[in-house]
Amino acid sequence: MTRPDVLIVGGGVIGCAVAYELAKQGLRVTLLERAGLCAGASGANAALIWPQAMHRDVALDLTLACARLFPTLGEELGADIEYRRTGGMVAIETDAQWAQMTEYVAGQPAVGLHAELLDGAEARRREPLLAPDIRGAVFAEHGGTINPFRLTLGYAHAARVRGATLVTGTEVLSLLRRGDRVTGVRTPTGDLESEVVILAGGAWSGPLAATANLRVPVTPRQGMMVVTEPAPFHLRHVLKPIKSDTDMWRFSQPWPPDAPGKPGYDPNLPPGKGMGVAQTVTRNLVIGSTSRFVGLDRSPTLAGIRYVLESARRIAPAIGQLRMLRAWAGFRPYTPDGLPLLGPAPGVDGLVLATGHDGSGIGMSPVSARLVAAAVTKADPPLPLEPFDPRRFGDS
Ligand SMILES: Cc1cc2nc3c(=O)[nH]c(=O)nc-3n(C[C@H](O)[C@H](O)[C@H](O)COP(=O)(O)OP(=O)(O)OC[C@H]3O[C@@H](n4cnc5c(N)ncnc54)[C@H](O)[C@@H]3O)c2cc1C
Structure with a gap:
């Protein structure tokens, strides 16, 4: 060489x-x-x-x-990278989350971004797979997915x-x-x-x-993921359930030094911020993830996978009918x-x-x-x- x-x-x-x-x-x-x-x-x-x-x-x-580059990056590389800016829906399940998300939406123009607060009916009109009892949703214009x-x-x-x-x-x-x-x-x-x-x-x-x-x-921050069989339905947006413990939800905010997800926080469930449901071009759903500091342990736990699946199924019940193909854990390279x-x-x-x-x-x-x-x-x-x-x- x-x-x-x-x-x-x-x-x-x-x-x-x-x-x-x-x-x-x-x-x-x-x-x-x-x-x-x-x-x-x-x-x-x-x-x-x-x-x-x-x-x-x-x-x-x-x-x-980077978001500005993705639409033309595939062409530059000579590859179909399956980038789709679908817009994202953050599902709101409680009044407390509604209050938090109202604040979040109001803050978006200050950083030059746009998000909309939708009531339950409007959220379901735009994304019919959302649960009938959903309180509302935030539409985030930049949400999307890639392969x-x-x-x-x-x-x-x-x-x-x-x-x-x-x-x-x-x-x-x-x-x-x-x-x-x-x-x-x-x-x-x-x-x-x-x-x-x-x-x-x-x-x-x-x-x-x-x-x-x-x-x-750099510390490994473990996350558990699930992929389903191709779904018979079409998800119009990337979906995000809000974490069940609202205190742990830090949407678009810096994490305070003692925030959950930082090393030192209880490394067990409930997991840290960031859950998503994205549909691939082959219609499979990619769902996750959790957040734990457990070294390089590659094994997903039953509790972690259950948390991931429950979070997704709660906001879009049709997901519960799908077969799971695979579950795994990966490692984010986390810095302080x-x-x-x-x-x-x-x-x-x-x-x-x-x-x-x-x-x-x-x-x-x-x-x-x-x-x-x-x-x-x-x-x-x-x-x-x-x-x-x-x-x-x-x-x-
Ligand atoms: C569960 C989970 C969900 C995530 N979700 C998202 C998301 O939705 N959107 C997003 O933007 N990011 C997401 N991320 C983060 C994203 O995947 C990572 O930030 C990114 O992939 C890091 O890329 P990398 O090349 O730095 O590291 P890696 O992809 O980990 O690559 C490092 C490579 O180095 C190799 N290597 C290590 N040691 C050696 C050695 N001694 N000799 C030779 N090779 C070596 C490894 O085998 C590995 O292939 C997620 C990560 C996880 C784990």
């Missing part, structure tokens, strides 16, 4: 998108993935694009910048077409470090060197960085402030981080990849890089 300019560790959506952006600029790129492409969170997620559930800060800017496999593989294909080498089934055992510089990676078949190593290892980024005595503050780590790693040269997208990495992928590419090539970034600078957590 000829010496690449850039070695990327991890074949999820972020690694593949970065490979594409750098190959497009003529760099020699090699990506190493220990399993298959999409083996991590990029093949285990809820497939939602939902900018209106982002914190009102740079996370929203990043997600909206995360096709997106990731689309990036991979487009990167290969532009000369990148993507190697699956090759684990990076450690980062090679000489003094204050990361110089390459160690694999079972030998060492590889390059000018720049990009760590895009998702929830596994922390242990990999530790092999070079570096601290990357919920923002990704994009740019040079603290304390060393030669290592760039492209990780930490937590529960939004599909929706944040296109512009994140451009930001990382800009950090590598020293080009002007499409958004300010500072908020995502890994050095914000201090030196290793």
Whole structure:
């Protein structure tokens, strides 16, 4: 293998998108993935694009910048990424939720977004599958869905077409470090060197960085998901049940330091924020998810899956008739402030981080990849890089 300019560790959506952006600029790129492409969170997620559930800060800017790219991204990559902006419906079941959502809708114009509060009759008129006793719904104009496999593989294909080498089934055992510089990676078949190593290892980024005595503050945040058989009905929107415990619902708000979902909170049920029901183009329903800090435990629990299914069935009872095809747990790469780590790693040269997208990495992928590419090539970034600078957590 000829010496690449850039070695990327991890074949999820972020690694593949970065490979594409750098190959497009003529760099020699090699990506190493220990399993298959999409083996991590990029093949285990809820497939939602939902900018209106982002914190009102740079996370929203990043997600909206991506939302503007999705409609034409498939064409650019030469792949059908099955992006559909259906609009989203947040189902309201109680008066307390109605009050919360009234406040939420009123706040949307302040961030340049639009949402509508619908009473039960209007909500059911627009989405007939909603339960007859639903109190109402919020229509969020930006809600939508995408096929995360096709997106990731689309990036991979487009990167290969532009000369990148993507190697699956090759684990990076450690980062090679000489003094204050990361110089390459160690694999079972030998060492590889390059000018720049990009760590895009998702929830596994922390242990990999530790092999070079570096601290990357990424924690796996587990989420359980379910997929059903193709439904005989058509869901017009992406649906979101509101969490049953209203105190845990932080819709579009930053989480306070002691909020549920933060490490330290009871890692058991009831799960943290974020539930969704999306219908794929093949009519299957993708439903989830929970939120737990349980390390890298891949096993969904019966209680977790029951919670996921009950939340969905309560707001759209027809879902209860469907057969379940599969349940699984995936790992969001969670950071302490919920923002990704994009740019040079603290304390060393030669290592760039492209990780930490937590529960939004599909929706944040296109512009994140451009930001990382800009950090590598020293080009002007499409958004300010500072908020995502890994050095914000201090030196290793
Ligand atoms: C349950 C769940 C629901 C989600 N829902 C949504 C959603 O609706 N919308 C959204 O935008 N985002 C969602 N996300 C988040 C999104 O899936 C992630 O943010 C995104 O996929 C992260 O991509 P990544 O490439 O950083 O990580 P991953 O996809 O995890 O990729 C990392 C890759 O690195 C590889 N790797 C690790 N260690 C090594 C090594 N030593 N050597 C070689 N390779 C290695 C892994 O095998 C893996 O393939 C969800 C995530 C989960 C778990």
